[in-house]
Amino acid sequence: MSSIQPVRGTHDLIGEEQRRHAQVVEAARRIAGVYGFDEWSTPIFEETRVFSRSLGDTSDVVSKEMYSFNDRDGESLTLRPEGTAAICRALVSNALTQSLPQKVFYTGPMFRHERPQKGRYRQFHQIGAELLGAAEPLADAEVIAMGHAVLSALGVAEHVTLELNTLGDAQSRDAWRAALVAYFSDYRDRLSEDSLVRLEKNPLRILDSKNEGDRAIVADAPRMAEFLTPEAQDFWDELRAKLDVFGIAYKVSPGIVRGLDYYNHTTFEFVTTRLGSQGTVLAGGRYDGLVKQMGGPDVPAIGWAAGVERLAMLLDVMPPAPRSVVIIPVGSPDERALCGILQGLRVQGVRTEIGYKGALRKRMERAAKQNASHVLFVGEDELARGLFRVKDMESGQEQEVSHQALMADAGSVFA
RNA sequence: GCGGACGUAGCUCAGCUGGUAGAGCGCCGGUUUGUGGUACCGGUGGUCGCGGGUUCGAGCCCCGUCGUUCGCCCCA
Known part of the structure; x- marks a missing residue:
């Protein structure tokens, strides 16, 4: 604290x-x-x-x-x-x-x-x-x-x-200003303290006063329009x-x-x-x-x-938080292979992150909390077969996607 | 610079006429060592903004200070 x-x-x-x-x-x-x-x-x-x-x-x-x-x-x-x-x-x-x-x-x-x-x-x-x-x-x-x-x-x-x-x-403003000073000076005893200071420093500001007494006086003050x-x-x-x-x-x-x-x-x-x-x-x-x-x-x-x-x-409408595709390693897949997939997706402009730390369940929780749009499960089997499961975090549905499809056209996979 | 209100866990707040702190949410872990947002179980969590004073004893009273907030001044 x-x-x-x-x-x-x-x-x-x-x-x-x-x-x-x-x-x-x-x-x-x-x-x-x-x-x-x-x-x-x-x-x-x-x-x-x-x-x-x-x-x-x-x-x-x-x-x-x-x-x-x-x-x-x-x-x-x-x-x-x-x-x-x-x-x-x-x-x-x-x-x-x-x-x-x-x-x-x-x-x-x-x-x-x-x-x-x-x-x-x-x-x-x-x-x-x-x-x-x-x-x-x-x-x-x-x-x-x-x-x-x-x-x-x-x-x-x-x-x-x-x-x-x-x-x-400049000419209009000076004439108006002089008229205002003359006018307000007649009300010195009724103007607020703030406005008395303004009278010396910047008389135009009196026009903007929030003080009620001032406002009554301001109502009849000389108008700019008369001096243009x-x-x-x-x-x-x-x-x-x-x-x-x-x-x-x-x-x-x-x-x-x-x-x-x-x-x-x-x-x-x-x-x-x-x-x-x-x-x-x-x-x-x-x-x-x-x-x-x-x-x-x-x-x-x-x-x-x-x-x-x-x-x-x-702003009434909150800007949406960005959503990521999160790669979650399952078991202990070769991390270098993971890097390859990360790079392949990022090169295509897909916001991609890797799920760090903890049991699979933990990683899923974390992916959900960070508002991931999709999760891509990558385990040893998947790497061997070149087929991965993609989970749509919104609908909860999963589908199989080939390594090739991911590398070539990630946009439609994660549409 | 001037005036008012407020200041208790990460967040929102409770705390009786003064007797050395509580809830919900969150966070961490588990139920489930290849799957989330629900449920259940367990755990972490606070020198009560800071300093001084009054008192046997202060989160609760007094003073000061810092901060937040509302209004004034001014300004985006």
């Missing part, structure tokens, strides 16, 4: 848990391919400034959640807390700003020093997509449609709703029109402002009510200024990230 345990907020993925995760990642990878996205892998740690510069110093992620450490030569490195900044860095590092657009899919572990909770871990996994180098609303629509396709492929789309918002361009420049308004209209064509339903939610500083124009979250307070399952937005902050040219971009753990929890 007090044996050694994994570090707080980290988990081992074993058995069904691992299969669920794999299913999420594989489905996403497949859909990414359909949408023409290529997979990139970037290191799981970066120079600290890659994140501190991009996420904004006021964001919680940077100010208190990063796993940072000094390398032996004194350089500050950080276990990546998210994927987008690293992808932008890679775009610049590899001079791919010369060949835009780039459509990128990625997956892997992320690290944030937060208080663990259901659906929230210190090491967690994300899948993500970024479309770099396209400024038009079509890109936003495509990227959102791809996110939706991933959710559909996993069978969770019906448990999730898309909440959509626009922050407008004509260009930003066009962008917003176009995006929604294209989502309609893609057949993606959405709800316009002014509260979707996102936590990281780099967003503009489109922001969105696919949310569910089935995960307690960690309802956001896949979320993202447009971040036109980020690549430039990373030292590259002005490259517009849009993307999203999704939590693999959260998606895995939503």
Whole structure:
């Protein structure tokens, strides 16, 4: 009980848990391919400034959640807390700003020093997509449609709703922000403590407050729509029109402002009510200024990230455990002959194992427990005659199969 | 970072107003040394998260600590 345990907020993925995760990642990878996205892998740690510069110093992620450490030569490195900044860095590092657009899919572990909770871990996994180098609303629509396709492929789309918002361009956003500060400042005495802090650090977040008193005040707050420049308004209209064509339903939610500083124009979250307070399952937005902050040219971009753990929890259908053909030696057959049979089946792509240890009865029990599809009995007699008995573990029926048939066409023997 | 609940065998849990631990499942073996998932029999199994305190005596009371979990903050 007090044996050694994994570090707080980290988990081992074993058995069904691992299969669920794999299913999420594989489905996403497949859909990414359909949408023409290529997979990139970037290191799981970066120079600290890659994140501190991009996420904004006021964001919680940077100010208190990063796993940072000094390398032996004194350089500050950080276990990546998210994927987008690293992808932008890679775009610049590899001079791919010369060949835009780039459509990128990625997956892997992320690290944030937060208080663990259901659906929230210190090491967690994300899948993500970024479309770099396209400024038009079509890109936003495509990227959102791809996110939706991933959710559909996993069978969770019906448990999730898309909440959509626009922050407008820089000009719209600044004007709106100023209006919000002015408005909320009048209510200083009634706002919650949390929201007073937000008023200083990130006033847009007040819109997202769960505090009831705040919500009443928020209800009459200035709307983004009133501050959109004509260009930003066009962008917003176009995006929604294209989502309609893609057949993606959405709800316009002014509260979707996102936590990281780099967003503009489109922001969105696919949310569910089935995960307690960690309802956001896949979320993202447009971040036109980020690549430039990373030292590259002005490259517009849009993307999203999704939590693999959260998606895995939503899966209704368990991925099936793989089933093996188990060879059970009977008596004491020549083990080298067994190796020959194992090899012959494996070469044909049949998942084949050998039953180790114990009396025949024990080996049968073990084969049943590991959910074997078939058992192949191999004894001295069988080897001599070149005929083996195959037992279908489902029906319990046995049949004789020749060595030749096994080696030539195992697929139909174990169909 | 803040608040609440919980922490007894691998798992799910029981343990009366404090008297030095129990069940089911699992696991191992046997009934059956050439055949499983059922049945029966036997066995393995716990410094009661950890540390301190109160007490003649604590799994049960008190304090601390670590962990899990729910909510807040934030976020995938």
